[in-house]
Amino acid sequence: MPELPEVEVVRAGLAPAVTGATVLGATVLDERALTRHTGDAAGFEATLTGRVIEGAARRGKFLWLPLASLAADESREAVVAHLGMSGQLLLRTPGAATERHERVRLDIAHPVHGELAVxxxxxxxxxSLAIDDLVPTPDGAAGGYGLAAASVPSQVTHIARDPLDPAFSDAAFRRALARKDSAIKRVLLDQTVISGxxxxxxxESLWAARIHPETPARALTTRAVNRLLVEVRHVLEKALAEGGTSFDAQYVNVNGQAGYFAHSLNAYGRTGEPCPRCGRPIVRVSFTNRSSHFCPKCQRRA
DNA sequence: TCTTTAACCTGTTGGC
DNA sequence: TGCCAACAGGTTAAAG
Incomplete structure (x- = not known):
């Protein structure tokens, strides 16, 4: 479900509610939600209880809540969240009824907003959720969007910066593509090359840039790569402005509300419908165990 | 070393 | 109505 715009909507919704809040208690209802956490549910709950959350940060599709240190010499930790395909982070009133697929609940107390349930x-x-150590960024730039600290959770270090990150390097991206024989769509989905x-x-980005998804990355001209980057950023920013893409109740913001970008899609999910640019029917093909949607006329193979 | 596949899960939808 | 295959926004260990 959630790609960069959806995760950012969640981060932005969470930030004012959790920044400065104290964790009163944590309840793990399903231990499968801790697959990225080293340790058991009891340890997770005990470690979190009493800690103060300093904010909400994001890189690509990963989200984390840095925790204030208990002692000056202690290593910094954060709660790392990844929504996977169907994860949601919701803000509820204290004691609210258990959600249908609820896995973990954090009861928090905020100095201004009072008590809340995350x-x-x-x-x-x-x-999944996990408690993880924060480590310094190699480039000294902010670890992600939402906080100025130059650190990221250790399990996020292999994730590339996302294209909306001021520290994202267009030149490094172009160099990476020049080394890849893989189809450009596969590379776009590789979170170690470009995240989010x-x-x-x-x-949507490939449709806007008029690039066939199976074009080998290294076959793209510099001009085409630059065009692609422009369109990736444009699509992500527009989706973010519209609250993300929701096809059903699966993707929602922290208040359970859906986004509107599904109405703005030009290619994804529009199999057989006319291409908004040329009128030719959008084609769907199976690709890397998932589906690709594109216009066979506008998006010719390089 | 780099790249691709398979597996992890639950739920909904559409065809027969 | 029921059954079953196909499919769904992602990541990662294992195999190639």
Whole structure:
């Protein structure tokens, strides 16, 4: 479900509610939600209880909540969240009824907003929460969007910066593509090359840039790569402004509300419908165990 | 070393 | 109505 715009909507919704809040208690209802956490549920709950959350940060599709240190010499930690395919982070009132696929609940107290429940619900259990150490960024730039600290959770270090990150390097991206024989769509989905882009926005960006998804990355001209970067950023920013893409109740913001970008899709999910540019029917093909949508006339193979 | 596949899960939808 | 295959926004270990 959630790609960069959806995760950013969640981060932005969470930030004012959790920044400065104290964790009163944590409840793990399903231990499968801790697959990225080293340790058991009891340890997770005990470690979090009493800690103060300093904010909400994001890189690509990863989200984290840095925790204030207990002692000056202690290593910094954060709660790392990944929503996987169907994860949600919801803000609820204290004692609110258990959500259908609720996996973890954090009860918090905010100095201004009072007590709240942060609920992690996840139908398919591909998402997860974990407590992880924060490590310095190699380039000294902010670790992600939302906080100025130059650190990231250790399990996020292999994730590339996302294209909306001021420290993202267009030149490094161009160099990476020049070394790849893989199809450009596969590379766009590779979070170690560029993060935040998933199946929906990859299809949308390639459609906008008029690039066939199976074009070998290294076959793209510099001009084409630059065009692609412009369109990736444009698509992500527009989706963010519209609150993300929702096809059903699966993707929602922290208040359970859907986004509107599904109405703005030009290629994804529009199999057989006319291309908004040329009128030719959009084609759907199976690709890397998922589907690609593109216009066979506008997006010719390089 | 780099690249691709398979597996992890639950739920919904559409064809027969 | 029921059954079953196909499919769904992602990541990662294992195999190639």
């Amino acid at each position: 609920v992690f619900a996840d139908q398919r259990t591909f998402g 882009v998933g199946n929906i926005y990859a299809d």
